[in-house]
Amino acid sequence: MSIRTKLSRDFFARPTVEVAPDLLGITLVRKMPDGSEVRAPIVEVEAYTEDDPACHAYRGLTERCRVMFGPPGFSYVYFIYGMYFCLNVVTEGEGTPGAILIRALGAPGCDGPGKLCRQWEIDRSLNAVDLLDPNSAIYLEAGTKYSARQISITERIGLSVATERLWRFFVTDHPHVSGKRNKTRSKSVAKR
Numbered sequence: 001m002s003i004r005t006k007l008s009r010d011f012f013a014r015p016t017v018e019v020a021p022d023l024l025g026i027t028l029v030r031k032m033p034d035g036s037e038v039r040a041p042i043v044e045v046e047a048y049t050e051d052d053p054a055c056h057a058y059r060g061l062t063e064r065c066r067v068m069f070g071p072p073g074f075s076y077v078y079f080i081y082g083m084y085f086c087l088n089v090v091t092e093g094e095g096t097p098g099a100i101l102i103r104a105l106g107a108p109g110c111d112g113p114g115k116l117c118r119q120w121e122i123d124r125s126l127n128a129v130d131l132l133d134p135n136s137a138i139y140l141e142a143g144t145k146y147s148a149r150q151i152s153i154t155e156r157i158g159l160s161v162a163t164e165r166l167w168r169f170f171v172t173d174h175p176h177v178s179g180k181r182n183k184t185r186s187k188s189v190a191k192r
Helices: 018-022 112-121
Strands: 027-031 037-049 073-081 086-090 096-107 138-141 152-154 168-171
Touching: 018 027, 018 037, 018 096, 073 152, 096 112, 096 168
Parallel strands: none
Antiparallel strands: 027 037, 027 138, 037 096, 037 168, 073 086, 086 096, 152 168
């Protein structure tokens, strides 16, 4: 692990599958409605790109996924199964949709995308928020950087399409990782 100094818009304006493992160790900060602040490192993510049938932007621009086509480094929050919100970070250059689902944080009760949003009171009111602005109700801080040897790679969880893509990245053996922890390493993982 090494310490990062700063995050920039350019960090997120790269191919989604390259950004995803680099998000591990970055700190998510939430300013709660009561004025308190919570923070924890990101320990599990999944990548989604425009050519991916599991991505909300796969069929093109809709009102729901509009933020994915905008500048990188913004939040994309959606509602799923009629009961859970999920937080994503927008990636790629403006006009090219891509996003990374934050699946788990290194904090109690944050071992799953729906759980972390419920625990930290993240809902659609936090959609399209600039995650590089420390004045936002939710934002990212540089945090630490994990080495490739500390990161496990597997297929994504809970999908019925594009199940062969090894686009789930997590901190190996971290206790707050959600779902199965079987690991696969592949040199072709960053290819689209």
